[in-house]
Amino acid sequence: MTQKNFSTPPIAPFIFxxxxxxxxxxxxxxxxxxxxxxxxxxxxxxxxxxxxTETLYGEWNGEILILAQDALPASAxxxxxxxxxxxxxxxxxxxxxxxxxxxxxxxxxxxNNSLKKLVEKYANGCSVLYGSAAxxxxxxxxxxxxxxxxxxxxxxxxxSHLIEVLNWVVKNMPNLRYIMCLGEKAWQIANASSNSQxxxxxxxTRQANQYIRTLIAKKPIIIIPAYHPMAVVTNEALERNxxxxxxxxxxxxxxxxxxxxxx
Numbered sequence: 001m002t003q004k005n006f007s008t009p010p011i012a013p014f015i016f017x018x019x020x021x022x023x024x025x026x027x028x029x030x031x032x033x034x035x036x037x038x039x040x041x042x043x044x045x046x047x048x049x050x051x052x053t054e055t056l057y058g059e060w061n062g063e064i065l066i067l068a069q070d071a072l073p074a075s076a077x078x079x080x081x082x083x084x085x086x087x088x089x090x091x092x093x094x095x096x097x098x099x100x101x102x103x104x105x106x107x108x109x110x111x112n113n114s115l116k117k118l119v120e121k122y123a124n125g126c127s128v129l130y131g132s133a134a135x136x137x138x139x140x141x142x143x144x145x146x147x148x149x150x151x152x153x154x155x156x157x158x159x160s161h162l163i164e165v166l167n168w169v170v171k172n173m174p175n176l177r178y179i180m181c182l183g184e185k186a187w188q189i190a191n192a193s194s195n196s197q198x199x200x201x202x203x204x205t206r207q208a209n210q211y212i213r214t215l216i217a218k219k220p221i222i223i224i225p226a227y228h229p230m231a232v233v234t235n236e237a238l239e240r241n242x243x244x245x246x247x248x249x250x251x252x253x254x255x256x257x258x259x260x261x262x263x
Contacts, residue, residue: 062127067186074140
């Protein structure tokens with residue numbers, strides 16, 4: 001794997017020190033929890049990049065933050081760590097998985113290729129940071145499969161931490177103006193992190209081509225809901241909310257509907 005120089009700021013101590021969140025056992029009797037990718041069981045604290053997808057878009061000085069749902073299941077990360085160690089590579093390479101087609105991360109690789117096409121079409125020339133709502137927290141029930149439904153995501157302890165994490169991210173992006181939420185989980189965290197007095201429904205806001213102007217970490221931010229890049233929808237539906245971003249960036253013209261929150 002090619003070495004990459006990251007622009008990631010120093011990762012805050014509260015992120016490294018956050019403990020796992022234990023959940024009730026699954027219906028099949030498996031233990032379930034949310035784990036910190038930066039604990040000693042996984043990557044440790046030597047990792048240079050905060051999001052694994054910074055290998056695709058890693059501009060902390062960027063004006064756009066793209067938030068997917070989660071990075072990968074904990075068991076999948078363990079598998080990637082083993083693969084890199086077997087090849088004589090540092091285990092932190094497993095946290096740079098935007099181009100992991102040679103290490104078995106087929107689904108994530110396809111997602112990132114689809115996302116890249118959208119960014120090139122609707123935000124070409126813009127600086128972008130690509131992360132996820134769950135950030136460094138990974139769901140673990142022993143299964144390596146990606147899931148749309150993440151059990152325990154709304155756990156109050158986890159939610160409080162993820163809101164604090166997103167505020168930290170926003171504070172460390174001096175030029176940030178837009179957050180593209182690729183799914184409802186990202187939308188929930190972005191809204192909960194804001195000063196918005198009204199919680200807008202994700203699906204209806206997305207379908208209406210609306211967006212929210214608000215404050216996060218005292219910074220003016222526009223939050224835009226969008227489909228996941230691998231959603232089973234028409235190209236027109238998939239790209240509609242990206243067209244909203246393009247118009248806001250001054251790169252295109254569409255008929256828009258805007259929701260304004262008091263700031």
